[in-house]
Amino acid sequence: MKRMQKTIFLGLILVFIVQGANAQEVLTLNKAFDIAETGSPDLKRSLLNLERYQKSLEAQRAALKSRFSLDVSPVMFSRNRRFDNRVSEWYTNENFETNALFRVEQPILITDGTLSLTNEFGWSSSYSDANDLESEVFYNNLYLNLNQPLFTYNRQKLELKELELNFENANISYAMQRLNLERNVTEFFYNVYMAQMNLNVAKDELENTQKSYDIIKNKVEAGLAAQEELYQAELNLATSKSTVQNSEVSFENAKDQLKLYLGMDLYEDFSILADVAVNPVPVDLEKAIETGLESRMELRQREIDIQSSQFELIRTKSMNEFRGDVNLRLGISGDNPSLDKVFDAPTNSPSVAVNFNIPLFDWGEKKARIAAQEAAVESQKLNLSDERNQIIISIRQTYRNLQNQLTQIEIARQNQTNAQLTYEINLERYENGDLTGMDLSLFQNQLSESKISYNQALINYKIELLNLKIQSLYDFENNEPILPSELYIEENQNN
Numbered sequence: 136m137k138r139m140q141k142t143i144f145l146g147l148i149l150v151f152i153v154q155g156a157n158a159q160e161v162l163t164l165n166k167a168f169d170i171a172e173t174g175s176p177d178l179k180r181s182l183l184n185l186e187r188y189q190k191s192l193e194a195q196r197a198a199l200k201s202r203f204s205l206d207v208s209p210v211m212f213s214r215n216r217r218f219d220n221r222v223s224e225w226y227t228n229e230n231f232e233t234n235a236l237f238r239v240e241q242p243i244l245i246t247d248g249t250l251s252l253t254n255e256f257g258w259s260s261s262y263s264d265a266n267d268l269e270s271e272v273f274y275n276n277l278y279l280n281l282n283q284p285l286f287t288y289n290r291q292k293l294e295l296k297e298l299e300l301n302f303e304n305a306n307i308s309y310a311m312q313r314l315n316l317e318r319n320v321t322e323f324f325y326n327v328y329m330a331q332m333n334l335n336v337a338k339d340e341l342e343n344t345q346k347s348y349d350i351i352k353n354k355v356e357a358g359l360a361a362q363e364e365l366y367q368a369e370l371n372l373a374t375s376k377s378t379v380q381n382s383e384v385s386f387e388n389a390k391d392q393l394k395l396y397l398g399m400d401l402y403e404d405f406s407i408l409a410d411v412a413v414n415p416v417p418v419d420l421e422k423a424i425e426t427g428l429e430s431r432m433e434l435r436q437r438e439i440d441i442q443s444s445q446f447e448l449i450r451t452k453s454m455n456e457f458r459g460d461v462n463l464r465l466g467i468s469g470d471n472p473s474l475d476k477v478f479d480a481p482t483n484s485p486s487v488a489v490n491f492n493i494p495l496f497d498w499g500e501k502k503a504r505i506a507a508q509e510a511a512v513e514s515q516k517l518n519l520s521d522e523r524n525q526i527i528i529s530i531r532q533t534y535r536n537l538q539n540q541l542t543q544i545e546i547a548r549q550n551q552t553n554a555q556l557t558y559e560i561n562l563e564r565y566e567n568g569d570l571t572g573m574d575l576s577l578f579q580n581q582l583s584e585s586k587i588s589y590n591q592a593l594i595n596y597k598i599e600l601l602n603l604k605i606q607s608l609y610d611f612e613n614n615e616p617i618l619p620s621e622l623y624i625e626e627n628q629n630n
Contacts, residue, residue, distance in 0.1 A: 160403065160404070160405040160406075161405065161406055161407075161408045162324075162405040162406065162407055162408065163408050163409070164320075164321065164324050164409060167320050167323075167324050167393070167397060168316075168317065168320055170397045170398070170399060171316055171320050171396070171397045171398070172316075173398070174397055174398025174399060175316055175320075175396065175397060175398050176396075176398055177312060177315075177316065177319075177396075178312055178313065178316055179398075181308060181309045181312040182309060184305055184308065184309075185302075185305040185306060185308070185309045187305075188298070188301045188302040188304075188305040189302055189305070191298055191301070191302075192298045192299060192301075192302045195294060195295055195298050196295070198242070199242050199244055199291065199295070200241075201239055201240065201241045202238075202239070202240045202241075203237075203238070203239055204237075204238045204240075205235065205236070205237050205238075206235065206236040206238070207234075207235045207236075208232070208233065208234050208235070208257075209233050210231075210233060211230075211231070211232040211233065211234075212229075212230070212231050212232075213229070213230050214227065214228070214229045214230075215227070215228050226263055226264055227263070227264045228261070228262070228263045229261070229262045229263075230259065230260070230261045230262075231259070231260040231261075232257060232258070232259045232260070233257055233258055234255060234256060234257025234258070234259075235255070235256055235257065236253065236254070236255045237253070237254045237255075237256075238251060238252070238253045238254075239251065239252045239253075242291055244289075244291050244292060244295070246283060246289070247283075247284055247287075247288075247289040247290055247291050247292065248281060248282060248283035248284065249281070249282045250279075250280070250281050251279075251280045251281075251282075252277075252278070252279050252280075253276075253277070253278045253280065254275070254276070254277045254278075255274075255275065255276040255277075256273075256274070256275045257273070257274055257275075258271070258272070258273050258274075259271070259272055259274065271472055272470045272471065272472050273470065273471060273472070273473070273474045273477050274468070274469065274470035274477065275468065275469055275470075275477050275478070276466065276467075276468040276484075277466055277467055277468070278464055278465070278466035278484070279464070279465045279466065280462070280463070280464045281461075281462070281463045281464075282460065282461070282462050283460070283461045283462075283463075284458065284459070284460055285458065285459035285460065285461060286456070286457055286458055286459050287453060287456060287458045288449050288450075288453055293446055293449065293450075296442075296446070297443065297446055300439050300442060300443060303435075303439065304436060304439050307432040307435060307436055308436075310432060311432055311433075314605050314617075315605075317601065317605070318598075318601060318602065318605055319396060320396065320397065321597070321598060321601055322598065323389075323392055323393040323396050323397075324393060324407070324409070325409070325594045325597070325598065326389045326392070326393070327386070327389040327390055327392075327393050327407050328407045328409045328411070328590075328594070329389075329587070329590065329591060329594065330382070330385045330386040330388075330389040330390075331386055331406070331407050332586075332587065332590050333382045333385065333386070333587060334379070334382040334383060334385075334386045336382075336583045336586050336587055337375070337378045337379045337381075337382040337583070338379055339583075340375050340378065340579055340580075340582075340583050341372075341375040341376060341378070341379050343558075343562075343579055344368075344371050344372050344374075344375040344576075344579065345372060345375075347368060347371070347562075347565065347572065347575060347579075348368040348369065348371070348372045350565070350566055351364050351365055351368040351572055352365060352368065354568070359568065360568060364571065364572050367571065367572040367573050367576075368572045371572055371573075371575075371576045371579075374576075390404075390405070411590060411593040411594055411597065412593070413544060413593050413596050413597070415541055416600060416611050416612050417611070418534060418537060418603065418611050419611075420530070420531070420534050422607075422609065423530050423534065423603060423606070423607035423609060423611075424526075424527055424530050424531075424607070426607050426608055426609040426616060427526050427527075427530050427606055427607040427608060427609075428523060428526060428527070430607075430608040430609075430616065430617070431526050431606075431608060433522055433526070434519065434522055434523065434526070437515065437518050437519035437522050438519060440515045440518065440519075441512065441515040441516055441519060444508070444511050444512045444514075444515045445512055447508055447511070448505070448508045448509060448511075448512055451501075451504050451505050451507075451508045452501075452505055454500070454501050454504060455494040455497045455500070455501050456492070456494065457491070457492065457493055457494065458491070458492045459489065459490065459491045459492070460488075460489070460490045461487075461488070461489050462486075462487070462488040462489075462490075463486075463487055464484070464485065464486040464487075465484075465485050466483075466484040466485070467481045467482065467483055467484065468481065468482050468484055469481040469482065526606070529606050530603070530606045530607055533599060533602050533603045533606050534603065536599050537596070537599045537600060537603060540592065540595050540596040540599055541596065543592045543595070544589075544592045544593060544596060546592075547585070547588045547589040547591075547592040548589055550585045550588065550589070551582075551585040551586055551588070551589045553585075554578075554581050554582040554584075554585035554586075555582060555585075557578055557581070557582075558578045558579060558581070558582045561574070561575055561578045562575065562578075600612070604617060
């Protein structure tokens with residue numbers, strides 16, 4: 136069996152090299168992976184989504200640092216006509232002012248408070264015709280302010296944690312996309328390979344049919360066979376030519392699909408070079424399930440969903456909540472017509488404000504919303520349990536398919552051998568006039584189908600082995616675990 140596989144494989148290599156002699160690029164599976172790593176639209180979208188969450192997290196962390204701002208009002212002028220109740224007279228007031236406000240704000244992550252320092256400096260000129268007086272003064276107000284919420288959850292911590300989980304989830308999605316990329320590239324690649332094999336088989340069938348046609352034509356011309364045999368041979372030849380044309384169309388369509396998925400130039404041509412020889416790989420089902428449950432990233436995603444729903448429950452519980460706010464302010468202010476004497480007689484300006492929001496009655500709205508969100512949390516927990524069971528079932532099914540595929544390969548190999556021998560025997564009978572052209576066509580079709588079935592069985596085994604690697608995150612061919620998260624988390628941390 137191994138010798139026959141080696142012969143078939145070497146023959147395929149020779150065919151593909153001959154086909155690629157016209158300056159065609161020879162595409163292997165590993166090369167297809169390399170192209171997809173940089174060109175695949177699906178992977179690019181996943182990477183852009185990862186970058187979006189990464190930048191959002193960076194922005195939130197930057198927002199927790201001190202913020203500096205400067206507001207400048209170079210010109211403020213007003214003229215107002217007012218009524219003075221004290222003397223029951225109208226008067227006109229003109230005011231011209233220019234000032235600047237410098238502010239430093241520092242969020243306090245531990246307590247969800249905000250500490251701010253503000254300094255306002257300006258010059259003001261005011262005139263009133265009520266007493267015909269004009270005032271010009273420099274002023275400066277310096278304040279230190281603390282705003283602290285009470286009896287409520289820490290909103291800053293919650294928002295930061297949510298963004299961290301979103302970024303982790305995006306990392307996981309990117310890693311899963313890379314694993315799916317390997318599976319999809321493999322499937323598209325082998326689709327092209329099978330289309331190419333179908334084309335080669337169709338060409339071989341056309342060559343055999345042409346030989347059969349030539350034989351029966353010579354016999355009919357020599358009067359050794361009936362004319363209807365030639366009609367059947369002509370029909371068989373036309374059918375074989377049509378099969379070749381259909382196979383060429385399918386081959387080109389499969390190549391276009393592969394180009395599209397890899398992100399290749401659609402006008403670039405290539406030929407496929409694939410090693411489909413199968414060496415059975417020993418697989419430990421229990422180890423596959425164990426590593427799958429330990430490493431599958433979908434489980435972590437379900438855990439993130441649970442945490443996100445619990446955060447939403449915290450928000451829901453804060454509706455119509457008893458809440459307090461404390462605002463403390465310490466400051467000094469001064470004013471003087473002379474700039475250098477602004478703080479000669481400063482005024483202390485402390486203030487304290489405590490506010491409470493006390494809900495009284497909401498007709499059961501809060502209780503109902505909390506119950507609804509608690510049900511959502513329990514639903515996410517069920518999703519986690521269901522995901523674990525689904526992983527176990529998927530690994531078991533893949534393992535069974537893998538073992539069954541070995542049997543199918545052996546059956547397909549034996550079927551191909553028998554079909555080849557049967558065709559050769561019946562071709563000799565056809566040449567001797569003991570078999571009709573219609574009967575020979577059936578044996579030819581049987582041989583073509585057996586070749587295709589054998590190659591398809593080999594490819595199915597490779598795809599199922601890859602599927603098991605993705606399902607269990609363990610490479611049984613190389614006997615090592617798959618840890619794709621290290622490939623991107625470390626990279627993003629370095630960035």
